[in-house]
Amino acid sequence: xxxxxxxxxxxxxxxxxxxxxxxxxxxxxxxxxxxxxxxxxxxxxxxxxxxxxxxxxxxxxxxxxxxxxxxxxxxxxxxxxxxxxxxxxxxxxxxxxxxxxxxxxxxxxxxxxxxxx
Amino acid sequence: xxxxxxxxxxxxxxxxxxxxxxxxxxxxxxxxxxxxxxxxxxxxxxxxxxxxxxxxxxxxxxxxxxxxxxxxxxxxxxxxxxxxxxxxxxxxxxxxxxxxxxxxxxx
Numbered sequence: 001x002x003x004x005x006x007x008x009x010x011x012x013x014x015x016x017x018x019x020x021x022x023x024x025x026x027x028x029x030x031x032x033x034x035x036x037x038x039x040x041x042x043x044x045x046x047x048x049x050x051x052x053x054x055x056x057x058x059x060x061x062x063x064x065x066x067x068x069x070x071x072x073x074x075x076x077x078x079x080x081x082x083x084x085x086x087x088x089x090x091x092x093x094x095x096x097x098x099x100x101x102x103x104x105x106x107x108x109x110x111x112x113x114x115x116x117x
Numbered sequence: 118x119x120x121x122x123x124x125x126x127x128x129x130x131x132x133x134x135x136x137x138x139x140x141x142x143x144x145x146x147x148x149x150x151x152x153x154x155x156x157x158x159x160x161x162x163x164x165x166x167x168x169x170x171x172x173x174x175x176x177x178x179x180x181x182x183x184x185x186x187x188x189x190x191x192x193x194x195x196x197x198x199x200x201x202x203x204x205x206x207x208x209x210x211x212x213x214x215x216x217x218x219x220x221x222x223x224x
Binding site: 062098 | 118149151153160161162163166167172204206208209211212213214215216217218
């Protein structure tokens with residue numbers, strides 16, 4: 001059974017860089033796409049981007065200019081960086097795994113990231 | 118981007134009720150439509166993928182239907198643990214997008 005565990009800084013100041021990492025335990029790291037999804041307080045879900053084991057990425061155009069996702073296959077981990085954050089980036093950030101059909105069947109526990117001035 | 122619109126945004130229902138939630142895509146997405154359940158403070162949980170396939174471990178009272186642009190999630194007999202927010206998500210074309218959610222609460 002695949003399990004995802006994520007971590008990273010939960011409090012940032014405006015203009016700083018958000019940095020989160022997600023570790024994948026069990027299952028096949030190679031067989032999935034590894035995603036980041038966020039949810040502002042009281043709002044819906046927004047897909048940020050994905051990466052596969054070979055490092056091929058795909059980003060949401062709405063965030064593409066500020067986002068970077070990387071992978072470390074030696075540790076079965078992938079990471080998110082979001083530059084120049086503002087209060088609008090305050091959200092719970094989830095890592096998630098998806099297969100070729102694009103549904104998210106494995107999720108991390110979520111990390112609340114708060115951006116303050 | 119493909120816009121996903123759910124209706125209603127919220128509904129009140131009683132235990133035992135039949136509940137139907139609708140999701141409409143801004144263009145045809147074939148059957149690339151997935152449904153999630155989220156309870157407050159909890160990670161979303163996949164219920165249905167490919168419009169009508171039940172995820173392993175999900176009770177059979179949940180069902181999905183539709184294709185093209187119009188989809189439905191049905192709960193045949195609402196149980197106390199089903200009070201939650203439900204989201205649809207399209208996996209036809211990147212960027213993958215979600216509906217705004219439908220909150221199901223107790224009448």
